[in-house]
Amino acid sequence: MHRRTFIASLPATALLPTLASAQRGKASSDPAPGPGQGAAPATDTNPTFWAPGEERFLRPDVHAGDRPIGASFASRTAVYGLNGAAGTAHPLATQAGIDILRSGGSAVDAAIAINACLGFLEPTSSGIGGDAYAMIWDPKAKAVVGLAGSGKSPRGLSLETVRSRARNGALPPLGALSVSVPGTVDAWWTMHQRYGKLPWAALFQPAIALAEAGAPVPDIIAYYIRRSLTAFRRPGNGLEESANALRTYGLADGKGPAAGGVFRNPDLARTYRAIASGGRDAFYQGDIAQKIERYFKRIGGWLSAADLAAHHSEWIAPSTTDYRGTTVHALGANTQGLATLQMLNILERFDLKGAGFQSALSIHLQAEAKRLAYEDRARYYADPHFAKVPVEWLISKDYAAQRAKLIRPDRLLTPVYPGQAPSHGDTTYFSCADKDGMMVSMIQSNFRGMGSGLVADGLGFMFQDRGQLFNLKDGHPNIYAPGKRPFQTIIPGFATRKGAPWMSFGVMGGDMQPQGQTQIIVNRVDYGLEIQSAGDSPRWHHEGSSQSMGEDTPGLGPTGLLRLETGVPVATRKRLADMGWTIGDPDGGFGRYECVEHRMDGDTRVYAAASEMRADGCALAY
Incomplete structure (x- = not known):
């Protein structure tokens, strides 16, 4: 058996002790981040021979090695399992999802745990400052159901104010003008109320542990964090303040972690603990909502506690x-x-x-x-x-x-x-399936880049800049209005055949x-x-x-x-x-x-799961 195929076939729990030991060893040898530090610098023990994007490795005449079977362009084989599967943009998030499934959780439980982990592990594409959408194969109803977790624009922000601050006839990509109500946490809660099996608080434990202990940042995510922080430091970018974002995601110099550097986010861990114990109300009506309102008042923004309290996801066909x-x-x-x-x-x-x-x-x-x-x-x-x-x-x-x-x-x-x-x-997509046949196709995003560039005091997450997608032309269906949801780019995918699930993908x-x-x-x-x-x-x-x-x-x-x-x-x-x-x-x-594919081998359900080389993630099944 080839080594890569063998490792992919191992259950996630078989890999966790080694990974956990490696993380503990790294965490103990790295200095803890001081004030103004969200990550520790990577310490190279081996010489570095390449850097991402180095031209000498961008050779159109050089292609990947040859596989003995399958398409010439395929990077690897899909993984297979009988009981569950998950594919995400980060290996540690995939492992967390598999662990939730092994613990008796539903595919929805696994999706929530995965998304919470990605909010820490992949802040360039996701987080509780953004929105979420899902399509779920309900095996009891034998149907695909949809959930829209999309927040509205602040009710205190008028079209006239937006137009007066627009740039070239469009909302700016950064700053408070582009912020709409984050819909993700309520989407999690709404899904869990209908389809959850494990206790709500249990779903946050993997993400809390990662955010507190830290995790090495993969190459692509590190690249996009550093690129976003460069934009946040650029003069004239329209941000009301950038110190919180640079403190949360950057090193002491504000440039962000290098590939393999260990990143920690204790502020986000505390926020997750509050949500784990207080449910969705802790975010939309409790202390977190008050902190959000105080922050936007401080910087001259518009998002309020009343806007948060009024938010609810909706089930849609x-x-x-x-x-x-x-x-x-x-x-x-x-x-x-x-x-x-x-x-x-x-x-x-x-x-x-x-x-x-x-x-x-x-x-x-x-x-x-x-x-x-x-x-x-x-x-x-x-x-x-x-x-x-x-x-x-x-x-x-x-x-x-x-x-x-x-x-x-x-x-x-x-x-x-x-x-x-x-x-x-720069959205995150993930898919998972459980032993009962439930499949979840879920996508979650802060929109462009890491989001608006705004991080509320002490909360550890960035607000989305989804409001940039409003139109400002009179008569257009998507014209800005207070309390309105902007056009959304994020879409999960799902396909069925003859009334049975086939692919949960995105x-x-x-x-x-x-x-x-x-x-x-x-x-x-x-x-x-x-x-x-x-x-x-x-x-x-x-x-x-x-x-x-x-x-x-x-x-x-x-x-x-x-x-x-x-x-x-x-x-x-x-x-x-x-x-x-x-x-x-x-x-x-x-x-x-x-992608997770559902197939039948006689009377036995088989899951196949796939990820790809354009992201840092992986797929696992068991």
């Missing part, structure tokens, strides 16, 4: 479409989930299998479907409590057929417009998410790739669609920019350029994938 016999589920609400369904409906009109895997025609058709769907995304998607979103029309097969007729196989469609509706008309990463989800479905349904190679396959990412939600990238021209990973064949790249596409270099914005 996912929208669905059939794609060649696979039912794909998506959350509507104020998210971009409908874009995945729209893209698939358009692509169903074309023979992608005949076009060929990683061919120019296949990528061209997918990217054109994206351009069409994203024009509707910019025009219609918004909080349905404030705007009438024509959901049924947007995801209808008839409308998709009309849009598909606009696509030409040999050239780009220019210009691209949204359809005319009838007149009435591709995190801003506007890449519907594009990434579509590519996963196409890779599996049209090209027959298995769960791991479907995620490892080279990806495309189109930028430059009309967005008008604070995400616009200026200067990309009428057709935008089509970025291709280096694994896309050279002949495909050349043919796409000949069609008129402007080809962009890889920039790391191709999303990060996790």
Whole structure:
């Protein structure tokens, strides 16, 4: 048995003693962080031969080693288990989820524990200052249920004030103007009330232990922490204050941990302890809410204890479409989930299998479907409590057929417009499943970068900057209003077949998410790739669609920019350029994938779980 396969097959508990010993040894040898320090510097015992991004290792003529089986581009084999599985963006979070499952917890229990751990381990993408969405396969109801944990804008912040402080017609990416109510903790509580098995407090113990003892920071997460802190230190960035963020996540110099450096967050541990003992009310009505209000009053912001007290998550029915016999589920609400369904409906009109895997025609058709769907995304998607979103029309097969007729196989469609509706008309993702057949697809985010740059005094987490995605144009469905939920990019994915669960999956990463989800479905349904190679396959990412939600990238021209990973064949790249596409270099914005697949071997349930090389995480099953 190969060593990597052997290690992946071990139960998480078999690995924990070694890891715990390593952490204890590291913690005892490192000096404790002093005032103003959230991490200890990494101490190298071996010479360093490389640095992330060093050009001498970015060789297009050098590829990964050869695997004896499977796709040439697959990084590893999926992991398999009979009783449960989890895949996250950090190995320690995955192990925590497996431990919760082994202790008798449900998939929802494991998801909450994972998310709490990631709030400490992966603060670049997640945390209790952000929002959360989930789709859950309920084995008793034999149905997919959806949960929207999205917070609203402060009721004391008016449209006039927002417009007076806008930059170039959009909300700024940093500072109090972009902060909306964090929805994550209430989403956890709401899920646990319906589907939890273990005591609420038990779900926070792994995260509390990690935050107090510390954990080494993986390479990618360290890179993004340091990049975010650079932005927070930049003069003129619009932040009301940055000292708390630099103290929480930086070293004494405020630059953040190096790869392998040990990071600790005792403030977050204390906050988690309060939530563990006091439930969701400790966050939304208790001492934490009061501290949040005092902080925003101190810096001249608007989020209040009353805003927090008024927040509640909502259960919502996912929208669905059939794609060649696979039912794909998506959350509507104020998210971009409908874009995945729209893209698939358009692509169903074309023979992608005949076009060929990683061919120019296949990528061209997918990217054109994206351009069409994203024009509707910019025009219609918004909080349905404030705007009438024509959901049924947007995801209808008839409308998709009309849009598909606009696509030409040999050239780009220019210009691209949204359809005319009838007149009435840097995120973290994780997946887990339990022994009873429950599966959770969950995504959670602070939005761009680490978030708004604001950390309340002594609480140890950053507030999201989701409010940046409001529109400021009169008459737009997503125009800013007090007490309104902004447009959301975060979307979990789920697919079923013949009324049974198939895949709990997601591709995190801003506007890449519907594009990434579509590519996963196409890779599996049209090209027959298995769960791991479907995620490892080279990806495309189109930028430059009309967005008008604070995400616009200026200067990309009428057709935008089509970025291709280096694994896309050279002949495909050349043919796409000949069609008129402007080809962009890889920039790391191709999303990060996790997936748990449900399959049956006779009468026995088998889980397969996959992660990928674009993140620091792993998948485990038992």
